[in-house]
Amino acid sequence: MSATDKPLLIKRYASRRLYNTETSDYVTLDDIAGFIRAGREVTIIDLKSGDDLTRQYLLQIIAEHESRGDSVLPVNVLTDLVRSYSTGVQSMVPQFLSSSFEMLRDSQARMMEGLGVLPNPMASMPGLEAFQRQQEAFLKTMMGGWPSGKAPAAADMPEAPAASKDELGDIKKQLAELQAKLSKL
Template sequence: MADDKKPLLIKRYASRRLYNTETSDYVTLEDIAAFIRDGREVQIVDLKTGDDLTRQYLLQIIAEHESRGENVLPVDVLTDLVRSYTTSAQSVVPQFLAASFEMLRDGQSKLMEQWSHLPNPMASMPGFDALQRQQQAFLKSIMGGFAGSSGPAPEADEEEAPKAKAKAAPAADDDLAAIKKQLADLQAKLSKL
């Protein structure tokens, strides 16, 4: 467990290859993104100069996801970020973004905790457990992109998962639409700030 607290050290060689010092093998940007989604802190340093390149590579990971159509950052937010580099707001923006994401993580954690303690009359319904595991996995996948996310781990039974997925598809679509609306509302509020 102590290793999870210490950042995973990735060294960049002169050839620009990235070397995982824990496993003694080369990694890709996608591997680094997977480490982060799993909750690991990552530090990328240049082997020769010792310069910390973490920020540069994290921005590159975000840019690659955005260019593949996995749009998380609305154009308004990106525009405001660009503006913040040329204004006096530059000093406030990092703290604001960090506080916003911390609030989002805390909210998700509290929501999952509340759901786990609520008595549920549907719990006696056949197949409910599989449906609940699928919903938890869905929430974790959505929040998985945020470092430190504390969503529950999926525990789907391999035989029940396809049946539950087929039954839960309409409910999942409704849930997804509601979540997208909530995210859009949150983005609108952040843009106003």
């Protein structure tokens, strides 16, 4: 098992500071969120008591993102979660959520694989390969919040070739058509 396969151990000191045991430095909640978006599992423990605080800190990360306007959870979902704590349904909710996110990750992976298999009506268009690389980098960046997605480094982003306004308009039109087809899938 390599170092990146093992959960990253973060220790919380009495001062409430969070310490990354791999890099021997202090980290913030944003750093931890970045590790998770990059696909790392994270475990946060209290140094003094040994208690696992991972769940509390993950909820805090979610709450901070929601309060900044990065809303992912609709109010009705949050309301249902609160209700689940006061009913006997509580035992089913974690399994349901876990299964739902697993299906979402699998669907995203299949979608990314499917993009490479679809026949491409724009194959003869000049500059298509560079455009495809940019689109793939964009999709990977947008899906970077999921364990299967990783954001590319800025150096990996290809530069677009210079195109005339007519070519750019044609590309935009064809892209809109492809997006419409994809949304029907």
